[in-house]
Amino acid sequence: MSKIFLARKTFASIVCFIASINLAAAHGLAAITFSNITIPEAPPVASVMAAYMHIKNNTNAKKILNKISSPQFKRVEIHEMHMTNGMMSMKQIQALTIKAQQTMILKPGGIHVMLIKPLKPLKHNDQVTLTFKFASGESTIINTRVQKTD
Ligand SMILES: [Cu+2]
Numbered sequence: 001m002s003k004i005f006l007a008r009k010t011f012a013s014i015v016c017f018i019a020s021i022n023l024a025a026a027h028g029l030a031a032i033t034f035s036n037i038t039i040p041e042a043p044p045v046a047s048v049m050a051a052y053m054h055i056k057n058n059t060n061a062k063k064i065l066n067k068i069s070s071p072q073f074k075r076v077e078i079h080e081m082h083m084t085n086g087m088m089s090m091k092q093i094q095a096l097t098i099k100a101q102q103t104m105i106l107k108p109g110g111i112h113v114m115l116i117k118p119l120k121p122l123k124h125n126d127q128v129t130l131t132f133k134f135a136s137g138e139s140t141i142i143n144t145r146v147q148k149t150d
Helices: 002-027
Strands: 032-040 048-057 063-069 073-084 087-093 096-098 103-106 111-118 127-134 139-147
Touching: 032 127, 048 096, 048 127, 063 073, 087 111, 103 111
Parallel strands: 032 139
Antiparallel strands: 032 048, 048 103, 048 111, 063 096, 063 127, 073 087, 073 111, 127 139
16 A cells, blocks of 8 residues: 555656656756745734745855745745744844855745745645745745645
8 A cells, every 4th residue: 555655756856856857957047946845824813924935046156035925925034943932933034144055945934935924824725926026126926835734
């Protein structure tokens, strides 16, 4: 049972790998690529939600992410978790520098995107649009969906 599952998973990743090669060949690799984007569902009363992702800088120059916005939220900030006197807290980062060829991993307990004050409560499968603006003038629009938490 688990063997079959593993084989399927390998097959799926091969297909994805080939698809990404074709995409890169057809359109040229984007300067900055986003993957593993996750927005976990939060209780309906929550005033904030978090977004996690991998951001890869495919260029040989550093990229500075200095603004994120979303039509579904009043405000979007980049946050970093840190330990102060044994307590976890988070502080805002004004800009996130991604070095040449670096993959920045935004994850729970680390750097994350804080989605503040949803204009309406968002549940599993609701769409979220995020616009990432870089100091170099590039911007990327990502459409994703809220995921159910385990
Ligand atoms: Cu936060």
